[in-house]
Amino acid sequence: MYRIAVSSFFFLAGLCFSSWASRIPDVQAKLHLNNASLGAVLLSLPTGLLISLPFAGWLVAKFGSRLVVIGASFLYALTLPLLGLANNTPELVACLFIFGMGGNMLNISVNTQAVGTEAIYQRSIMASYHGLWSLAGFSGAAIGTLAVKAGILPWQHFFVICILALAMIFVAYRYLLTEDVNKQEERPIFVKPDRSLINLGLIAFCCMICEGAMFDWSGVYFRKVVQPENGLVTLGFTAFMSTMATGRFVGDWVATRFGKKKTLQISGILTAGGLLIAVLFPYFVTAVTGFLFVGAGVSSVVPLIYSSAGKSKILSPGVAIAAVSTIGYLGFLFGPPFIGFIAQASSLRISLGLVAVLGSIIALIATRNKFQ
Numbered sequence: 001m002y003r004i005a006v007s008s009f010f011f012l013a014g015l016c017f018s019s020w021a022s023r024i025p026d027v028q029a030k031l032h033l034n035n036a037s038l039g040a041v042l043l044s045l046p047t048g049l050l051i052s053l054p055f056a057g058w059l060v061a062k063f064g065s066r067l068v069v070i071g072a073s074f075l076y077a078l079t080l081p082l083l084g085l086a087n088n089t090p091e092l093v094a095c096l097f098i099f100g101m102g103g104n105m106l107n108i109s110v111n112t113q114a115v116g117t118e119a120i121y122q123r124s125i126m127a128s129y130h131g132l133w134s135l136a137g138f139s140g141a142a143i144g145t146l147a148v149k150a151g152i153l154p155w156q157h158f159f160v161i162c163i164l165a166l167a168m169i170f171v172a173y174r175y176l177l178t179e180d181v182n183k184q185e186e187r188p189i190f191v192k193p194d195r196s197l198i199n200l201g202l203i204a205f206c207c208m209i210c211e212g213a214m215f216d217w218s219g220v221y222f223r224k225v226v227q228p229e230n231g232l233v234t235l236g237f238t239a240f241m242s243t244m245a246t247g248r249f250v251g252d253w254v255a256t257r258f259g260k261k262k263t264l265q266i267s268g269i270l271t272a273g274g275l276l277i278a279v280l281f282p283y284f285v286t287a288v289t290g291f292l293f294v295g296a297g298v299s300s301v302v303p304l305i306y307s308s309a310g311k312s313k314i315l316s317p318g319v320a321i322a323a324v325s326t327i328g329y330l331g332f333l334f335g336p337p338f339i340g341f342i343a344q345a346s347s348l349r350i351s352l353g354l355v356a357v358l359g360s361i362i363a364l365i366a367t368r369n370k371f372q
Contacts, residue, residue: 002117003125005175009069009110010129012165014136016076017103019161020083022144023154030154031089044093046333048100053326056108060318065116066176068109068318070169075102077165084155108325112318115310116177124260126307127251127300134245181310181317194314197323199369200305203264204328206358206365207301209335210271213355214240214294216336221278221348226287236278239288240295247299260304261366268363270297275356279349297359302328 028038059068079099086092114129140161147157218237222228228235255263274293277286305324312320335355342351 001175002120002177005172006110006113006117006177007129007132008168008172009073009106009113009176010132011136012073012168013076013103013106013110014133015140015161016080016165018137018140019144019158020080020099022141023084023148023157026148026154027083027086027092031086031092033089037089041089041093041096044096045100045103046329048097049104050326050329050333052101052104053108053322053329056105057319057322059105060109060112060180060322061316064178065109065112065180065318066173066178068105069113069176070173072102072105072109073165073169073173076106077162077169080162080165081155081158084153084158104325108318108322111306111321112180112310113177115307115317115321116179116181118307118310119181124252124255124304124307126303127248127255130300130303131245131248131251134241134248138241138245194312196369197309197312197314197320198327199365200309201324201327203362203365203369204302204305204324205331206362207267207271207298207305208328208332209358210275210294210355211298212332212336213339213352214291214298217339217343217348217352218291221352222287225282225348226284228284232284236288236291240291243292243295244299245295247296248303251300251303255300255304260308261369263300264304264366265363267297267299267301268359268361268366270294270359271362272297272356272359275352275359279353279356282349294359301362 024038024042033041056068056072076099079095079102082095083092083099086095111126111129114126118125143161144157214237218240219234222233222236226236251263254266258266270293274290274295274297276290277293278290281287281290305328306321309320309324310317314320315323339351339355342354
């Protein structure tokens, strides 16, 4: 039951986030925001996320992940309808900031719960949890598409998702782990991470830049460089997402069979190789194939990094995961804009080629690091 309960909260997190993402164009139209204004507004979500990272780790270390999971889930779910009800830009900015904070606290605490269930099963199961997040993302996007076609307003759509999320919380919360791994050991909350944790953070940083490149630039690359038929422009992103989700469901088996180090080495090689194929051979079949490799490459990196961080000998699980997440999310936040700057100064092919180097760095750091 522990695994099912934790899985429910991963699914909840993915469903709430993708529901919001699926209705961004409608919220933009409602508030009459141009693209530049929308971009500025959307920064409030990762800002709330980054600001809350050390706070989330402290809460988990102080009160335990179970209480934080429950509280953050309520905050995340209840903020969702407010995003649809926002009547002006300041209201939307405030709600997105809170939404980002709630999502991050849920992320840190539920991953701490996942580390605890891994200790019970005594094998890697973290990647499958993140696979459920991806599956929820597909589900939320599909529900959002149906809601748009049916003419359902964003706040009405979000209210339904909120009720569903609250029902999941009430059913699943009682089966969460009541005590975190190594909770009985006295460990400092604020201390400089050791070299191993810093290396994990750097791997997450490189991986999240690669992920951000795919999320923000894969469609642009296909439209401007590959130039397929109009109906096939999104196929590169779809290919990436399909292998990313699939890879997370098989990632635990691969990590158990070959070990985390070798799995991360393979992940880095697939990521770098896939990007290079897409960049060096910018044709439809080769670009789709390359993006398939990238999705498989990045799929298990962050779950395995969280799993290793949660077993830190220096910090408590929640604080260690928060420390690694802080470094990683900097890549997710600042990577895509820098890709745009480089593309403007040279070309998109060159900028994505530089991102491929980061895939190689993932493999290199993994080779030199020890994993719990």
